Amino acid sequence: MSLQVESLLGIIVFLPLLGAVINGLAGKKLGKGVVTFVGCATVGVAFVAALFAWLHLKSGQQPFHWLAWNWIDAGSLHVNLEYYFDHLSALMTLVVTGVGFLIHVFSVGYMGEDKSYYRYFAYLNLFMFSMLNLVLGSNMVVMFLGWEGVGLCSYLLIGFWFDDDLKAQAGQKAFIVNRIGDFGFLIGMFLLLFYADGTVDYLQLQSLFSDQAREVGTLPLRDSLTITAICLCLFVGACGKSAQIPLYVWLPDAMAGPTPVSALIHAATMVTAGVYMITRLNFLFMLSPIAMATIATVGALTAIFAATIGIVQRDIKKVLAYSTVSQLGYMFLGVGVGAFGASVFHLMTHAFFKALLFLGSGAVIHAMHGEQDIFKMGNLRKLLPITHITFLIGTIAIAGVPGFAGFFSKEAILHGSAGLGLTTDVALTGPWGLSEYAGVFAGWFQVLTVVGLVAALCTAFYMFRLYFVTFWTDYRGDRHSWDHPHKPGFAMEIPLMVLAVLSIVGGYFPVSDWLAPILSRPAQLLVENHDSALSHMLMPISITVACIGIVAAWFLYVGPGRRLPSLFASRLSWLHTVVFNKYFVDELYHGMIVRPVQVVAQALFLVVDRVVIDGIGVRGAPWVVAMTGRMIRFVQNGEVQRYAVAMVVGLAVLVYFLK
Amino acid sequence: MSGIPLSWWLTLGTVLFGVGTIGVLTRRNALVVFMSIELMLNAVNLILLAFARQRGDEHGHVLAFFIIAVAAAEAAVGLAIILSVFRHKRSVNLDDVRALKH
Amino acid sequence: MEQVIFWILAIGTVASSVAVIVPPMGRNPVHGALSLVVAFFFLAGLYVMLVAHLVAVLQVLIYAGAIVVLFLFVIMLLNIQSEDLGHPRPTISKLIGVIAVGFVSIVLIGFILKDKGMAEPPVGLPSDSTFGTVKTVGNLLYTSYIVPFELTSILLLVAVIGAVIMAKRRL
Amino acid sequence: MAADLAHLSPLLIVCCVGLGILLLDVFADPKQPKTFIGYVAVVGLLVALAATGWLFATGGVLLTQPYFAVALTLDPFALFGFALILVVAILTTLASVHYLPSQRCEWGEYYSLVVFASLGMMVMVAAADLITMFVGLEIMSVAIYVLAGFKRQSPFAIEAAMKYFFLGAFATGFLLYGLAFVYGATGSTNLNVVAEHFAKNDPGLYGIVIVIMMIVAFGFKIAAVPFHMWTPDVYEGSPSPIAGLMAGGVKTAAFLALARVFLTAFGGADFENLAISWREVFYWLAILTMTVGNILAVVQQNVKRMLAYSSISHAGYILIGIVASRSVDGGAVAGSGLFFYLLAYALSSVGAFAVVSMLGKDGEEDITYGNLAGFAYRHGFAALCMVIFMASLAGIPPTAGFLGKYLVFTDALAATHMNLLPLVLVAVVNSMIGVYYYLKVIVFMYMREPRREFETIRSVPMGIAFGLAALVVVVCGSFPDTTIRWSAKAATGNPSADSAISAASVIDVPAPVATTAK
Structure with missing residues (x-):
C-alpha cells in the first residue's frame, strides 16, 4: 500500500469537516447539486477509508495511531489531537460513517425542498466530524471536544425548524438536560485528570489503572471511593447523552427536528456516545463494582420504563424515540454487567434497525404530508411497498425474532446479565473484588434480566402495534394525503434497502470476539465466566416473549381483537364515550x-x-x-x-x- | 517635639479616613463627596508622615508628595466630570445620575 | 505642652472634617469647602509637628491654595442654590455602609492601639537635623524616585487633557 | 545608561507616541477627519510591540542604572504584559478610527489618551515599587475615566465616567491606606525589599491591614465581587472600543500587578500564617466572583452588559490562576496558565467589543440581543469572528479560551500548597452556565430573522481589529505550543530576583522599627 494506513484516519475525520466548511461558507452559491455531492461524498469517502482501515486491522495488524498535530506539548503537559484506530473505534467508525452516509443520501430526498438545504448539510457534516472525534480520539480531551461538538450540532439540528415556541422549548430542554449530563462528564473528567496526574491518553490510562487492577481486591478504600466517584460522574454524563433515567426526557422532545436527524443523532450515533465512553474506559469502570451495578440498574429500569411508555404513544416518531431510550437501556444493562462486547454489538445492530425504522417513518411522514399520528394512517403497505417491507424487517429485528440482528445482540446482553449471577470461580478475589461483585449482586442481576425480558415483550408489542396500525387495517387519515402521497424516490429507498439488509446480516458479525482485545483483564475474566441456570433457558424464553408480543399486537390491532372496542361500545354505550374509535x-x-x-x-x-x-x-x-x-x-x-x-x-x- | 506615640497619629489618621469614607457614602452632592475623597487621601498622608517620623527617614514624605500630586490630577479630572454631569442633568446630585442600572 | 498642641490640632482636624460632611450651616457646598480648607490647615500644623516641613508647605499651597480654590470655583460656576440640592435621603443602604465603616474603623483603631511597637514615642531627632527639608526630600525625589517622579508629569498631562475634554464647551 | 534606555524602549516609545500624536493633533487641520492620527498611533504602538518582542526574545533584561532598577523590572513577566497590553491598545485603536466619527466625538486627544492609558498599564505591570505602580495605575485610571466619558454629548457616557471616577478614586483611598501601612511596616515600598522584610519578620497586624486594603483596591480594578458593581454600568455607557480596552487591557494590567504584588511581596510563608491567608480570601472571592458574574450575565438583555458580567466571571477564573500560583525563591511567580488565560480572555473580549462597536451608529448605541438578530446574514465575517470570541469566552475548543481554562484548571489541580479541587469544580459548573449566554448571542445572530435594517459602521480597520483578534484566538487555541512556552517563560524567568539585593542597598533602607505582633 503506497498510502500510509495511518493517514486514512485523517481522511475519515477531516473530510466531513471539509464538507461542512465548504457547504457552510459557500453552500448558498454552489447550488443544490454541488451541495449534495459535497455533503454525501465526503462522508461516503470517509466510510470507504474506514473500510480500508478496518480491513487492515482485520488482517491481524496492530491498532494504530495518527497524530494530527501536537496540540499542547509544553513542559509536563501533553495533549495531542491524536486519533486511535483499534477494534472498538474501528467498529464505531464503520457504524457512524456507514449509517451516516446512508442517512445523508436519504436526506437528499427528504430535505430536497427545504430552503436552507445547504445549511442542513453543513450541520450534518459538522456533526459527523464531531462524532468521529468522539469515537476516534485517542485521549479524553479529544473525546471531550467531540462530546461538546455533537451536543452543539444536535442543538443546531433539533432547532433546525425552530419556528414555533414548542420546538424552541424542546431545544431548550435538550440543551439544559444535556448541560446537566455534560457537567457530570466534565467533573468526572477533571477528577480523573486529578487522580491520574494529568494523564489523558487512553492507553496510558489503561496501563495506569491495570497496575491497580492487578490488586483490585486490595485497592485502598480512598482510591476505591475516588474511582467510584469518577465513574458515577462520567455515568451522569453518559446518562445525559444516551438519554437514561433520569435524563432521558430530552430525547422524545428532540423529535421536533427533521426525521433523518433523529435517525442519525437520536438513534444511531450521538446517543450511543455514553455506551461507547463506558466501554472505552472499561478498565476504569471495572474497578468500581458499585458504579457498575448502578449502571446496570439504571439501564434495566430505563429499558422497562421507556418500553411501557412507548406502548401508548400515538406519534410515530415518539414511539421510536421511547423505543430508542429503551434499547439504550439494554446497552447500559450490558455494560453494567460487564458484557461490553454484547453492548457494543447491540449498539451496532440497533444503529442499523433503528436508523432503518426512523428513515422508514420519515418516508411515511413524508408521504403523508407531515402527518405523524399513526391513528391517522393505515393500510400504507399499498402506497409504500418498499418502505413497508423494509419497515417490517426493522420491526422484526427490534422485536427479537431469531435470525434477525436484534435477536442476537439482545440475547447477548441478557445472557451476560443472567450469567453473571452464579459466577463463583472468578480469578480475582479479595474485598470488593469481582467475585464479590458477582456474588453480592447475583440475585439482583437475575431480577434485572427478568426486567429486560419484560421490556422485550413490551418492545415486540409496541413495535408491531406501530407496524400494524400504520401499514395494515384501514386508512383513517385525510383523503388528500391518500390520493396524493409523496412517494419516496430512489434516494430515500436505497438507504432503506441497504439498512434492511444490514438489519438481517448484522447479527452474524462476531462483535464480542472482535472486541476482546480492547477489554481489560478483569472484564475478560468476567466474560469468560458467564454461566447460570437462567442463561441456559434464556433463549427459548426470549423467543416466546417476542412471539407473545407480536401475536398480541396482531390480535388487538388486526385480528379479531380489534372488534372488541366496537363490541363493547354497542353493548355498553357508556364505554363508548370513554373509548371512542381505536x-x-x-x-x-x-x-x-x-x-x-x-x-x-x-x-x-x-x-x-x-x-x-x-x-x-x-x-x-x-x-x-x-x-x-x-x-x-x-x-x-x-x-x-x-x-x-x-x-x-x-x-x-x-x-x-x-x- | 516628639512625645506623641505613633499609635495616636495612626488613630487620628484612621478616624479621618473613616470620616471621609462616611462622607463618600452618605452625601448626595458630588462636590462634597469628592471633598470627602480628598479627606481620605489626607488621612493617608498623615499616616505616612507619622510613619516617616517614627522611622526617621523621608521616604514617607516622598510618598506623601506623590499622593498630593495625584490628588491634584484627580481633582482636575473629577471636577471636569462634575461640570459635565451638571451640563447634562442640571444637578450635581449623585443619585440623579442613575440611568445605567440593572 | 506638645500633647496639648497635638490634641488641639487633632480635635480641630476632626471637627472641621466632620463639618465637611455634616456642614453646620445647611447643605451649602461652599461651607463644606471652607471647612475643608480649615481641615487642611490643621493638618498642615500636624505635619509640622511631624517635622514634615516640605509636605506641610505643599499641603497649604496645593491643597488649600489650589485644589480647594478649584472646588470653590466650580461651586461658584455652577451656582448651585441650596434648594437645588434637595433633601438628604437617608436610605437603609447608606446606614449599612456607615455601620460597616464604623466597624472597620473601630477594628483598625483596635489594632493600632493594641500594638505595643506603635505605642513607643519616636526617637528624637538631632537639633541640626535636616529631616523633612526640601533638600533631603528633593534629593530622594530625584534619585530613588526619579521614575515615578517623571511619570507624574505624564499623569498631570493626562489630567490636563482629560479636564479639557470633559469640561470645555466647544472642542 | 544607554543600554538602559534601549531596554526601556517599549515604555519610552509609547510615551513618545502619546506626546507625538498630541502634537500632531494640534497641527492637524481641524476640519479634516482625524483617522490618520489613529493610524500613526497604531504604527507607533507596533514599533513598541516590536521592541517588546526583541526584549522578550532576549529573556528579560536587568536595568543597570540603580534608580531605574528600583522602580521598574523588565522581566519576561512584565514584557509579556507589555505585549498583551500593546496588542489590546492597537486593536482598540483600530476599532475606534471609524467608530469615533460615527459617534460624533472624533477628537485627536482620544488616541493620545488610549496611548497614555497603555503606558500606565505597562508601568503597572513593570513596576518594582508600589509607588511606581500607583502612579502608573493613576495614569491609566485618569485616562480611562476620561475615555469612558468621551462621548460627552451622551448622558450615559458621562454617567459612566462619573461612576467610574468616583468609585475609582474611592478605591484609590483604600490602596493608599494599605500602601501607607506597607511603608510603615517595612520602611519601603519596593516590592523586593518588602518581600525581604517579610521573609525575616512576622507581618503581624500590619500584614492584615495591608492585605485587606490591597484586596479591596485590586478587587475594584479587576472587578471582583463585591467590588464589581461599577463594571456593567461603566461598560454599557462607555464607547464600545473603550469597554474593550477596559475589559482587555485594564483588567490584564490589574491582574498582573496584583500577581506581582501578592506573589512577590506578600508571597512569603509568614503571610500564609495570618488568620486567613490572602490565598484563602482569593479562593472565596473567586467562587463568589465567577458565580455572581455568571448568574447575572444570564439575565441581561443588553449585550454590552452581558459582556461586562462575563468579564466579571472571567475575573473569577483568573483568580484561580492567582491562587494556584506560588513564588519559589523569587523564581516562579505564577503558573503559566494564568498568562495564557489572560491572553485568551483579553483578546476575546477586545474582539467581542470591537464587533459590538460595529452596531453603533449616529451617536447611538442600543445593543440588545434583539438587535443582533440576523446579524450573520448581513455581516458574515463579523458574525463569524463573534462566534469565535463567544466560543473562546465560553471555553469551547479549539479556541484559546478553552486551553486557557484547561491550563488554569490543571495548574490548580497540580497545586500542592492548597487543595483547589473544589474551586475547580465550581469553576467547571460556572463555565457550563456560561455557555448558555454566549450561545444566546450566536443563536440570535444566526437563527433569528433580522428585525430591522442594520445601520452599522462599515470600517475596514475595525474588521482588521476583530479579524486579527479572532485569528490569534484560534491560532493560540489550535497551535498553542509557542504561546504556552511564552507563558511559561513569563511565569518563571524572573531576573529581578538577583536585583533584589541591589535594590535594597540602593534605596538605603533604615533598620526596621521594632514592632511586636499581636
Whole structure:
C-alpha cells in the first residue's frame, strides 16, 4: 500500500469537516447539486477509508495511531489531537460513517425542498466530524471536544425548524438536560485528570489503572471511593447523552427536528456516545463494582420504563424515540454487567434497525404530508411497498425474532446479565473484588434480566402495534394525503434497502470476539465466566416473549381483537364515550399496566424528573433568572453610592474574617 | 517635639479616613463627596508622615508628595466630570445620575 | 505642652472634617469647602509637628491654595442654590455602609492601639537635623524616585487633557 | 545608561507616541477627519510591540542604572504584559478610527489618551515599587475615566465616567491606606525589599491591614465581587472600543500587578500564617466572583452588559490562576496558565467589543440581543469572528479560551500548597452556565430573522481589529505550543530576583522599627 494506513484516519475525520466548511461558507452559491455531492461524498469517502482501515486491522495488524498535530506539548503537559484506530473505534467508525452516509443520501430526498438545504448539510457534516472525534480520539480531551461538538450540532439540528415556541422549548430542554449530563462528564473528567496526574491518553490510562487492577481486591478504600466517584460522574454524563433515567426526557422532545436527524443523532450515533465512553474506559469502570451495578440498574429500569411508555404513544416518531431510550437501556444493562462486547454489538445492530425504522417513518411522514399520528394512517403497505417491507424487517429485528440482528445482540446482553449471577470461580478475589461483585449482586442481576425480558415483550408489542396500525387495517387519515402521497424516490429507498439488509446480516458479525482485545483483564475474566441456570433457558424464553408480543399486537390491532372496542361500545354505550374509535386498547392498557408502572415510576422519578429537571432545570432556570432579575434591580439600582456601600461591606466582611 | 506615640497619629489618621469614607457614602452632592475623597487621601498622608517620623527617614514624605500630586490630577479630572454631569442633568446630585442600572 | 498642641490640632482636624460632611450651616457646598480648607490647615500644623516641613508647605499651597480654590470655583460656576440640592435621603443602604465603616474603623483603631511597637514615642531627632527639608526630600525625589517622579508629569498631562475634554464647551 | 534606555524602549516609545500624536493633533487641520492620527498611533504602538518582542526574545533584561532598577523590572513577566497590553491598545485603536466619527466625538486627544492609558498599564505591570505602580495605575485610571466619558454629548457616557471616577478614586483611598501601612511596616515600598522584610519578620497586624486594603483596591480594578458593581454600568455607557480596552487591557494590567504584588511581596510563608491567608480570601472571592458574574450575565438583555458580567466571571477564573500560583525563591511567580488565560480572555473580549462597536451608529448605541438578530446574514465575517470570541469566552475548543481554562484548571489541580479541587469544580459548573449566554448571542445572530435594517459602521480597520483578534484566538487555541512556552517563560524567568539585593542597598533602607505582633 503506497498510502500510509495511518493517514486514512485523517481522511475519515477531516473530510466531513471539509464538507461542512465548504457547504457552510459557500453552500448558498454552489447550488443544490454541488451541495449534495459535497455533503454525501465526503462522508461516503470517509466510510470507504474506514473500510480500508478496518480491513487492515482485520488482517491481524496492530491498532494504530495518527497524530494530527501536537496540540499542547509544553513542559509536563501533553495533549495531542491524536486519533486511535483499534477494534472498538474501528467498529464505531464503520457504524457512524456507514449509517451516516446512508442517512445523508436519504436526506437528499427528504430535505430536497427545504430552503436552507445547504445549511442542513453543513450541520450534518459538522456533526459527523464531531462524532468521529468522539469515537476516534485517542485521549479524553479529544473525546471531550467531540462530546461538546455533537451536543452543539444536535442543538443546531433539533432547532433546525425552530419556528414555533414548542420546538424552541424542546431545544431548550435538550440543551439544559444535556448541560446537566455534560457537567457530570466534565467533573468526572477533571477528577480523573486529578487522580491520574494529568494523564489523558487512553492507553496510558489503561496501563495506569491495570497496575491497580492487578490488586483490585486490595485497592485502598480512598482510591476505591475516588474511582467510584469518577465513574458515577462520567455515568451522569453518559446518562445525559444516551438519554437514561433520569435524563432521558430530552430525547422524545428532540423529535421536533427533521426525521433523518433523529435517525442519525437520536438513534444511531450521538446517543450511543455514553455506551461507547463506558466501554472505552472499561478498565476504569471495572474497578468500581458499585458504579457498575448502578449502571446496570439504571439501564434495566430505563429499558422497562421507556418500553411501557412507548406502548401508548400515538406519534410515530415518539414511539421510536421511547423505543430508542429503551434499547439504550439494554446497552447500559450490558455494560453494567460487564458484557461490553454484547453492548457494543447491540449498539451496532440497533444503529442499523433503528436508523432503518426512523428513515422508514420519515418516508411515511413524508408521504403523508407531515402527518405523524399513526391513528391517522393505515393500510400504507399499498402506497409504500418498499418502505413497508423494509419497515417490517426493522420491526422484526427490534422485536427479537431469531435470525434477525436484534435477536442476537439482545440475547447477548441478557445472557451476560443472567450469567453473571452464579459466577463463583472468578480469578480475582479479595474485598470488593469481582467475585464479590458477582456474588453480592447475583440475585439482583437475575431480577434485572427478568426486567429486560419484560421490556422485550413490551418492545415486540409496541413495535408491531406501530407496524400494524400504520401499514395494515384501514386508512383513517385525510383523503388528500391518500390520493396524493409523496412517494419516496430512489434516494430515500436505497438507504432503506441497504439498512434492511444490514438489519438481517448484522447479527452474524462476531462483535464480542472482535472486541476482546480492547477489554481489560478483569472484564475478560468476567466474560469468560458467564454461566447460570437462567442463561441456559434464556433463549427459548426470549423467543416466546417476542412471539407473545407480536401475536398480541396482531390480535388487538388486526385480528379479531380489534372488534372488541366496537363490541363493547354497542353493548355498553357508556364505554363508548370513554373509548371512542381505536383507543380502547390503549386505554385498557393504560389503566392496567401503564398506570401502575407509572405510579411506581412516578413515585420514583417524580422527584428527579419533574422537580430536578423540569422544576429546577427547565422551569427553574427561568425562575432563577426572574428572581435574579428582581434582585439585581434592587441591588444594582444605578446609584453610585450603593456600589460604594457594597465595597465597604465587602471590606467589613474581610475585616471580620481576617482580624 | 516628639512625645506623641505613633499609635495616636495612626488613630487620628484612621478616624479621618473613616470620616471621609462616611462622607463618600452618605452625601448626595458630588462636590462634597469628592471633598470627602480628598479627606481620605489626607488621612493617608498623615499616616505616612507619622510613619516617616517614627522611622526617621523621608521616604514617607516622598510618598506623601506623590499622593498630593495625584490628588491634584484627580481633582482636575473629577471636577471636569462634575461640570459635565451638571451640563447634562442640571444637578450635581449623585443619585440623579442613575440611568445605567440593572 | 506638645500633647496639648497635638490634641488641639487633632480635635480641630476632626471637627472641621466632620463639618465637611455634616456642614453646620445647611447643605451649602461652599461651607463644606471652607471647612475643608480649615481641615487642611490643621493638618498642615500636624505635619509640622511631624517635622514634615516640605509636605506641610505643599499641603497649604496645593491643597488649600489650589485644589480647594478649584472646588470653590466650580461651586461658584455652577451656582448651585441650596434648594437645588434637595433633601438628604437617608436610605437603609447608606446606614449599612456607615455601620460597616464604623466597624472597620473601630477594628483598625483596635489594632493600632493594641500594638505595643506603635505605642513607643519616636526617637528624637538631632537639633541640626535636616529631616523633612526640601533638600533631603528633593534629593530622594530625584534619585530613588526619579521614575515615578517623571511619570507624574505624564499623569498631570493626562489630567490636563482629560479636564479639557470633559469640561470645555466647544472642542 | 544607554543600554538602559534601549531596554526601556517599549515604555519610552509609547510615551513618545502619546506626546507625538498630541502634537500632531494640534497641527492637524481641524476640519479634516482625524483617522490618520489613529493610524500613526497604531504604527507607533507596533514599533513598541516590536521592541517588546526583541526584549522578550532576549529573556528579560536587568536595568543597570540603580534608580531605574528600583522602580521598574523588565522581566519576561512584565514584557509579556507589555505585549498583551500593546496588542489590546492597537486593536482598540483600530476599532475606534471609524467608530469615533460615527459617534460624533472624533477628537485627536482620544488616541493620545488610549496611548497614555497603555503606558500606565505597562508601568503597572513593570513596576518594582508600589509607588511606581500607583502612579502608573493613576495614569491609566485618569485616562480611562476620561475615555469612558468621551462621548460627552451622551448622558450615559458621562454617567459612566462619573461612576467610574468616583468609585475609582474611592478605591484609590483604600490602596493608599494599605500602601501607607506597607511603608510603615517595612520602611519601603519596593516590592523586593518588602518581600525581604517579610521573609525575616512576622507581618503581624500590619500584614492584615495591608492585605485587606490591597484586596479591596485590586478587587475594584479587576472587578471582583463585591467590588464589581461599577463594571456593567461603566461598560454599557462607555464607547464600545473603550469597554474593550477596559475589559482587555485594564483588567490584564490589574491582574498582573496584583500577581506581582501578592506573589512577590506578600508571597512569603509568614503571610500564609495570618488568620486567613490572602490565598484563602482569593479562593472565596473567586467562587463568589465567577458565580455572581455568571448568574447575572444570564439575565441581561443588553449585550454590552452581558459582556461586562462575563468579564466579571472571567475575573473569577483568573483568580484561580492567582491562587494556584506560588513564588519559589523569587523564581516562579505564577503558573503559566494564568498568562495564557489572560491572553485568551483579553483578546476575546477586545474582539467581542470591537464587533459590538460595529452596531453603533449616529451617536447611538442600543445593543440588545434583539438587535443582533440576523446579524450573520448581513455581516458574515463579523458574525463569524463573534462566534469565535463567544466560543473562546465560553471555553469551547479549539479556541484559546478553552486551553486557557484547561491550563488554569490543571495548574490548580497540580497545586500542592492548597487543595483547589473544589474551586475547580465550581469553576467547571460556572463555565457550563456560561455557555448558555454566549450561545444566546450566536443563536440570535444566526437563527433569528433580522428585525430591522442594520445601520452599522462599515470600517475596514475595525474588521482588521476583530479579524486579527479572532485569528490569534484560534491560532493560540489550535497551535498553542509557542504561546504556552511564552507563558511559561513569563511565569518563571524572573531576573529581578538577583536585583533584589541591589535594590535594597540602593534605596538605603533604615533598620526596621521594632514592632511586636499581636
